[in-house]
Structures are given as structure tokens and as C-alpha cells.
Amino acid sequence: MEFTAREICEFLEGTLEGDPLVKVLKPAKIEEGISGDVCFLANPKYIAYAYSTEASVLIVNAEQQFDQPINATVIRVKDAYTSFARVLEQYKLMNGSKSGTNTIEQSAHINSTAKIGQNVHVGAFTFVSKGASIGADSYIYPNVFIGVNVSIGINTTIYPGVVILDDCVIGNNCIVGSGTIIGSDGFGFAPQGDGTYKKVAQTGNVVIEDLVEIGANATIDRATMGSTLIKKGAKLDNLIQIAHNVEIGENTVIAAQSGISGSTKIGKNCIVGGQVGIVGHLIIADGTKINAQSGVAKNIKEMNQSVTGSPAFDYSASMRSQVIYRQLPEMMEKLANLEAKIKAIAENNNLGNIN
DSSP: OOEEHHHHHHHHTOEEESOTTOEEOEEOOGGGOOTTEEEEEOSGGGHHHHHHOOOSEEEEETTOOOSSOOOSEEEEESOHHHHHHHHHHHHHHHHSSOOSSOEEOTTOEEOTTOEEOTTOEEOTTOEEOTTOEEOTTOEEOSSOEEOTTOEEOTTOEEOTTOEEOTTOEEOTTOEEOTTOEEEEOOOOEEEOTTSOEEEOOOOOEEEEOTTOEEOTTOEEEOOSSSEEEEOTTOEEOSSOEEOTTOEEOTTOEEOTTOEEOTTOEEOTTOEEOTTOEEOSSOEEOTTOEEOTTOEEOSOBOSTTOEEETTTTEEHHHHHHHHHHHHTHHHHHHHHHHHHHHHHHHHHHTTOOOOO
16 A cells, blocks of 8 residues: 555545645554554544654544644544544555455365355355355455355455354345354243253344444354344444344444343444343334443333443433442431431430430
8 A cells, every 4th residue: 555645635535734745655553653654633632642653644633723733744534533444444455365356265165056256255164055155256264154045245254263054144245253153043942841941943044234244253143033133234343142033223333242132122323332231022222322231121212312230221310320329428427427416416305215
């Protein structure tokens, strides 16, 4: 990757301050930037690095103000974080593993009934089962298992060690991180009279729509019947458990180590923090924000609500409750003093025990 500041500015549709011909070779963190790097500043906590960085180009928000001289060429954009994400994406495309040609490594196994689109790469020791299909421009890394009748869309990346079991569907422009399992059996067991459990056959599948990204070592269980559904644009972090028949709405983001129990439906544009647990058969309204380590045990019916705690409840009320909780020792001391004073007054007036 080699661009001038002017070319990057045009790509991001920004405005430039400084040398338009300075060369950029790679992206870097602002605190580590050296000559030839492009960095960004979006968080005010990092403002000091803007004055000390040796990076050649600095991408900032349009309204960003500086009270000291800046050595780097500055590109002002509407949203520095989003713009830098575009730069990183372009850098990865130019320097990544995708070859742009249809390449099947020799030790990969592809069933004769499988359909492989144009410009697809299938890595070593990957197994593609009968009836499976892989769309054009997709990149399948080594050691991936693709089950019977699995469908993978166009321009989708499947990283090493992923297991996609029978009948599951993955859309276009998706990313699935290493070690993730899609389509494992849901946790369904019928209790018997003798105390044992009979396994309930899981006959459904998993459907992942377009533009979904799933991190490493996540597990998405197939539905008992029908589909476990991850809708368009959802982003799932590493180490997430999605149980059978769960639905995750469009553009919902779920952070690491969260678990969603069976048949729960999460709306669109929700944000779920790390280590959140949500019990089964719930409805979570659109735009809900769930704080990290919260436990959700009942429906959230009101849109755009923020909740926290275990059991989770309204975020603002929780913050006020925490203020009171921290003051409890002082309040108890004041209460004890008041009781002593009241007792002394009662004794002085021969009122006896007024408890």
C-alpha cells in the first residue's frame, strides 16, 4: 500500500491541511506512528499523541481543535473512526491472503456434487460435503468442515477450524472467525419419570444473513425445528453461545462471553455487553442496550431502553440505587445516632420504652 495524503483524502471525501504529496505506507496506532504511517484521532483521551506522533497523516473529526502545532498532514472527516475503518479495510484488501483466482489446494476434499463459484479459494485439509455450495469470491481457509447442503454466499470469509454443519446457510459478505461452530445440536432434553433425560432431535438449521461477522470460538446451535436466525448486519464477538431457535435482529452487536438461551428473540440495533446472560423465550425490544455482566430474566418491551444488573433493570434507576447503596454505612450510623437521641429524650421525659 502506497498512497499520497491527497489520494486518501479524496477516498474519504475529507478536507486536507498540510502536505498533499506526503506518502503513506501503512496504518498505525497514533501513539506508535512513524514516518509513512496514517493514524486517526477520535477519542479525546489520545489528544496528547497528536502533538508527539511522527506519523505522516492524521485523520481527525471535522470539528477537532488543536492548541499546539501538528507535524502530521491532517485530514478532517465527518467520523474519524469510521473513516479509519475504511482505510484499514482497503489496506487488508491490498495486502491480504485473497488471491483473486479460483484456487483449490491439493489436500482439500470437495465432493463431486458441491458447487464452487468463481474466484473461490479452498484451503488445505478443508472438507466440502455433498450438495454444498460456495459463492463467488469467497475465501475458505484450511481445516474447515462444510457439511451436507450447506450454502455459503459470495465474498464470504471462513477462517481456519470453522465447522459448518448440515443444511446451514451463510449469506453474502460474511466473516466467520476461527474455531466457530455453526449448526451444533441445540440443548434439548425431555425429562423422564425415572430422572433421566431423553434427547430431543434437533431437525432445524442456522440461517446467517448478509454482512454478519462472527468472532472466534462462538457456537450457534441449530433450531429444534425451523431456523436459528442471525439477521443482516449483526456482529457477534468471540466466545458467544447462541442457543436453538434464537433470533438476533439486524445490526445488533453482542460482546464476548455472552449467552442467549433458547427461543429468545433480540430486536434490531441492540447492544449487548460482555458476559451478559439472557434466559430463554424472551422478547428484547429494538434498540435495547444491556450493560456488561447483566442477567436478563424478563421481557424488555420498551424500545431503546438501557438495563443493567442481575436481574437487569433500568440503567438510570440502577445508577441511582448504587449511589444510595454506597451511602448505606453512613446512613446506618446516622440512624443509630437518631435512635440514641430519641431514646435519651424519651427517658428524660419519663416516656419509657417507645420501641
